[in-house]
Amino acid sequence: MKTNNPELNPSRTSKTPVDLMIQGGTAVTMAPGQQPITDARILIKEDRIIEIGPSAEIPIPQGFPIETVDARDAIIMPGLVNAHAHTAMTLFRGFADDLPLKEWLFERIFPAEANFLSPETVYWGALLGCVEMITSGTTCMADGYFFQDQTVRAVHESGLRGLLAQGIIDFPAPGVPDPKENIRIGRDFLEKWHHFSDRITPGLFCHSAVTCCEKTLRRSQEISREYGTPLQIHLSETSMEVSEILKAHGKRPAQYLDQLGLLDSHLIAAHGVHLDKTELQCFRKKNASIIHVPESNMKLASGIAPLEGITAMGIKTGLGTDGCASNNNLDLFGEMDTAAKLAKVSTGRSDVAKAYQMLKMATLGGAAALGLEKETGSLERGKKADIIVVNLKSPHLCPLFDPVSALVYSADGSDVKDVIVDGVVLMKEGVLCALDQDEIMAKVIEISKKIRL
Ligand SMILES: [Zn+2]
Incomplete structure (x- = not known):
């Protein structure tokens, strides 16, 4: 409709x-x-x-x-399914490389986003991401970001398919200066777009279980359920995140989310680098999804996700690029190759992460994680x-x-x-056939000249 x-x-x-x-x-x-x-x-x-x-x-x-x-x-x-992306972050491609994750995020990316994201810059950044996805064979994405109306606009115009989620975080954020308003803004986003297009599914994206409090996590899930849409989150990306959640709540990240009632078939958790066996069993039992983002995890030295364990347990798994600030491209062909080789070298077994399994993660697996396997993949x-x-x-x-x-x-x-x-x-x-690549690149180059810290 x-x-x-x-x-x-x-x-x-x-x-x-x-x-x-x-x-x-x-x-x-x-x-x-x-x-x-x-x-x-x-x-x-x-x-x-x-x-x-x-x-x-x-x-x-x-x-x-x-x-x-x-x-x-x-x-x-x-068409490939990019199951974890922040499409408009093409704006920050190559802007902050080779830094420890905390410095990269808190001293470079968050301040740059605060200073330079606007509805207009997000629109053009998202359009450039759409061009990159189309020209490298991605037809469907799961995206989470801010000023998300503009990503909807860009994806709509591009002709791509997507689960597009409004970012939720308990800090002042682009378009959400007062974090007390983050849930209301998320709900308004779902209300505005949930009947807009067959190609676009609106959703919510909680930044992490460290940057969102218990109440924010619970409310985000309640509203997602109300609208029948998946909830996305970054989970167990770094060992520091695991330590912080253990210290604050006495549980590991997946068990903490399970305690809050978030772990269900509608949860899409990106990274999953430091999930232990008990946490993986939780994911399996609750039919929640893990999105593997190996190149971003490698570039930020976050670690190696236990892909072999995840797939051996039959957990729903897709493949994602993450944003261009930590990858630095949206090419899922490269991501499949990396995922296979990383799993082999990290386990010392060349017979794991076989080619067909990687292709399935990047197509039907990703579609199933997004709840779209009956339509695409x-x-x-x-x-x-x-x-x-x-x-x-x-x-x-x-x-x-x-x-x-x-x-x-x-x-x-x-x-x-x-x-x-x-x-x-x-x-x-x-x-x-439709997007003007030269116009979009020229606009992003113009915007990038203003991005300085
Ligand atoms: Zn991400």
Whole structure:
């Protein structure tokens, strides 16, 4: 259901979704148990996949105009799901590198956000993040930040799908100068956007169990439940966070959240670096999700999340980039490669974190963490047409023994040539269809010249 909102320009992708055919190439569908389909054909009516299979079994429909995406010499796959991002933080890419986390956050990022975030800067930063996501094959994101109306506006205009959450923290924050107002502002955000668009799910994002008090955490969850939307949080990112929560509450972070009633199937916890076995059992029992963000954890020297234990226990797990201030890009192809190799080197076992498992985390796994697995994350008849096509005509993708291996260990975001979300082509043959990349980059460069401390 879509409603008009006077704050928003008409969507840059507001054309009616056309009927579409994707033709040729190998489809890696991520549908459970399905092998790759060679010489595939996919038919899309409006926003959904209506047929998928070998070309020989699906006739070309006759009698109506159809747009075709040529996928010969390419892999067709579900769009990637970035399950933890702060999209507008593209503004701070490369602004504060190589610092200890506490200094990075409290002496650089928080002051820069306080001084330079405004509705306008968040809008342009989020738009740049959307361009980066589309051009590197991400079609759906979970985002948490401030001035979040502007991220909604940017994602709406970009044509992407997202769980977009208003940040909640018990300090003065951008757009929330009085922290006593943080819950009211969060509720207003949900009320404003919860019927706006099928592509956009509004939510709340508690910054952490250290920067939000017990009352704030409980209220955020109550309101999220009231609106039937997931609650996001950073959890167990650093050993210092674990010590502080232990000291204040006598429990480890996951047990503390469980005591407050937050640990349930709607909780999406990013990082999970220092979760112990008992905490992982809590996550499993309550069906809560953990989002793995290895590159951010590595860059801030937070540690290595126990990915092998998380997946072996069957905990819902997605993959995220985090914001560009701690990564410094939004390329999930690179993140899959890093996640696999980090798990291998940290366990001393090359047979863990296999390529298919990484690809699943970055697609169907992330979709399940966001509660969207019935709609996106795999290529199946009846699901939303959120699809990317990865070009194989590059030296680093030749020869091709195994398409899944190629996607995880050899490809990068720049190999993506076509991107479709909700049945709408957002990028074709490497060219963005709606967003003006040059205009957006010029605007962000102009803004970045003012970002100084
Ligand atoms: Zn984060």
